Amino acid sequence: MAMTRRELAACELNFWDHVRKGSTWTAASQAAGVDRAQSYRWRKANGFRTPAPPREVSARYLSLDERLRIADLRLAGEGVRAIAAALGRAPSTVSRELRRNSTPGGARPPGSRQRPRPATYRPYAAHERAAARARRPKLAKADDPVIGPVLSAFITAKMDLRWSPQQISHELAVAYPDHPELRMSHETIYQSLYVQGRGHLRADLHRQLRSGRAVRRPHTVAGPGRRDTLPGALSISARPAEAEDRAVPGHWEGDMILGSNCRSAIGTLVERVTRYVLLVHLPGAHDAPAVAQALTATIQTLPMHLRRSLTWDRGTEMARHAEVTLATDMAIYFCDPHSPWQRGSNENTNGLLRQYFPKGTDLSVHSVEHLQAVAAELNGRPRKTLGWATPAEAMNRLLSDPSQPVVATTL
Secondary structure, eight states: OOOOHHHHHHHHHHHHHHHHTTOOHHHHHHHHTOOHHHHHHHHHHTTTSOOOOOOOOOTTSOOHHHHHHHHHHHHTTOOHHHHHHHHTOOHHHHHHHHHHHEEOOOOOOTTOOSOOOOOEEOHHHHHHHHHHHHOSSOOOGGGOTTTHHHHHHHHHHHHHTTOOHHHHHHHHHHHOTTOGGGOOOHHHHHHHHHSTTOTTSOTTGGGGSSSOOSSOOOOOOOOOOOOOOOTTOEEGGGSOHHHHTTOSSOEEEEEEEEOGGGOOEEEEEEETTTOOEEEEOOSSOOSHHHHHHHHHHHHTTSOGGGOSEEEEOSOGGGTTHHHHHHHHOOEEEEOOTTOGGGGHHHHHHHHHHTTTSOTTSOGGGOOHHHHHHHHHHHHTSOBGGGTTBOHHHHHHHHHHOTTSOHHHHHO
16 A cells, blocks of 8 residues: 555655664665665665754744645645644644745636636645745845845935834835835844945944944843922823823923033924924023023914923923913923833934934034924934824824824824
8 A cells, every 4th residue: 555645754754764873774664664665766865865864843833744734634625724723723824834835826828717726735845945944044135136236225325314224114115015025124124234234235324323333232221310309390190191192182292402511402392193393492501591481482383272281301491381381371291200201202202313413512503494404304204103104294284174183094
């Protein structure tokens, strides 16, 4: 009685196992239960060399035996869920295996009533394809001689505009919708930047990242700082719930970025729904009177329906917050001590701004026009949280129609 493919594969593994243990060809053939003619075919297929023992494969991945069972059950007419139950695997695992490793079927000839030939699943070929994909190292897309220059030129152009790798990854899919080979995940872009000079990317391109680093740095916990108290300050716990869930526009977060030796500063405001950025010009002092005056002038440029609240850090520069509230009719709330995450959008924006205004530089030299240009560039970047719309587009919707639900239309 002829052996099935699975039985023959098991016999071959048994044969080579005995050969590696020192058995002769004849003894190994007898132990495997096959004749010498079959063992000769195996030896000839391997160039008369003893193959290396099979690599230990994690249980996460399908084995050859599982692929053989998939093929048998598929021929028996079983569906994906039935096969998955028989293997003890998730249906998505079986579905992905059949989609990746099946041989495409033939198309229906023009004008013919013949049914197109369905895709076929061949377990041995599937196992070889999976092994080939698992081999490391792989040729990175940035190193590919054909698509590498195209990707590198695109990435370099966007990085020079200080786009993040995640924004670039999304824009690649938009710019090349019909070329899936020109897609790169943001993690792959990061890896290409961290390996200096990889492929066609400039060796110094990592400096355009917000961190400016060529390697990753583990997150650390900030140490305790100085606690400042502000007379009459409203706690963030009293802020309306509509500000917390970003359901209603007009709630802002604010802070300052400081220059060298804390002698100069720029005020920053970020709207929580649209992530729209406003920069406050502070050419001279940045004490409480100067901040109150500049902040009042900036807020007064906003329509009333966008002046619902402002959340700020507990800095002494906001000692005159009551004057700002009186002049602008905007309530000001203050974060808990040592809790910068309560102004997460503003903290993220301040990090982006450091690419334009590095630490240790004099910030008083920047004009109002330059601050407006930087804010416009930030507001022109597509944002994932806005469904890849830009903050400028989201803000324009608010200004044209205050009742329009910005989040619902952009997410």
